[in-house]
Amino acid sequence: NAGVTQTPKFRVLKTGQSMTLLCAQDMNHEYMYWYRQDPGMGLRLIHYSVGEGTTAKGEVPDGYNVSRLKKQNFLLGLESAAPSQTSVYFCASRNRAEQYFGPGTRLTVT
Amino acid sequence: AQKVTQAQTEISVVEKEDVTLDCVYETRDTTYYLFWYKQPPSGELVFLIRRNSFDEQNEISGRYSWNFQKSTSSFNFTITASQVVDSAVYFCALKTGGGNKLTFGTGTQLKVEL
Numbered sequence: 001n002a003g004v005t006q007t008p009k010f011r012v013l014k015t016g017q018s019m020t021l022l023c024a025q026d027m028n029h030e031y032m033y034w035y036r037q038d039p040g041m042g043l044r045l046i047h048y049s050v051g052e053g054t055t056a057k058g059e060v061p062d063g064y065n066v067s068r069l070k071k072q073n074f075l076l077g078l079e080s081a082a083p084s085q086t087s088v089y090f091c092a093s094r095n096r097a098e099q100y101f102g103p104g105t106r107l108t109v110t
Numbered sequence: 111a112q113k114v115t116q117a118q119t120e121i122s123v124v125e126k127e128d129v130t131l132d133c134v135y136e137t138r139d140t141t142y143y144l145f146w147y148k149q150p151p152s153g154e155l156v157f158l159i160r161r162n163s164f165d166e167q168n169e170i171s172g173r174y175s176w177n178f179q180k181s182t183s184s185f186n187f188t189i190t191a192s193q194v195v196d197s198a199v200y201f202c203a204l205k206t207g208g209g210n211k212l213t214f215g216t217g218t219q220l221k222v223e224l
Contacts, residue, residue, distance in 0.1 A: 033212075042214040042215055043214040044214075045211055090155065097160060098160055099157075099212055103154050104153050
């Protein structure tokens, strides 16, 4: 099993550009999450999904959209990137209690 | 609302010293789970332990041990005889029993030097 994978690993965007981050899991988990990690702030939840076709807002959802069209995939979109969205993004999926994290995507917006 | 506080931003120790990382949590739920994750310099998040609120038994795994005390709402993590490979950021996290989300602390950067 690959576990949780994220694509891409690194990306540089210019302000105003759009992009989609892909998260995939092969553990048949219902729950999936997107976090961002910024220095000194730990991980903050952006959006999450409790099952295929569902999404919900987390702690810092503004400027992001998500979709969960297939159970194994959870997409995070930035429609118009801003420098404040420079961060490391982690995807996670969950079984009953434990979350499994992907390797992270480092995004820089200039 | 739930909250996790890791008051120690950075700790530096010399190899072979013991070190304790503090975690204090807040929740009104009676059923909850507590976690520790390790984030080494390579950046991935490594799961270390999960405890549920009904199990206050302390746990030891090799050089790692965890002290869960509901009376003080704390879930502290001790590394015995620290090694350079223990250098990482350590996160404590909380999930309520009926909730869908993990709440993370801000992390403690541990530096173990020779």
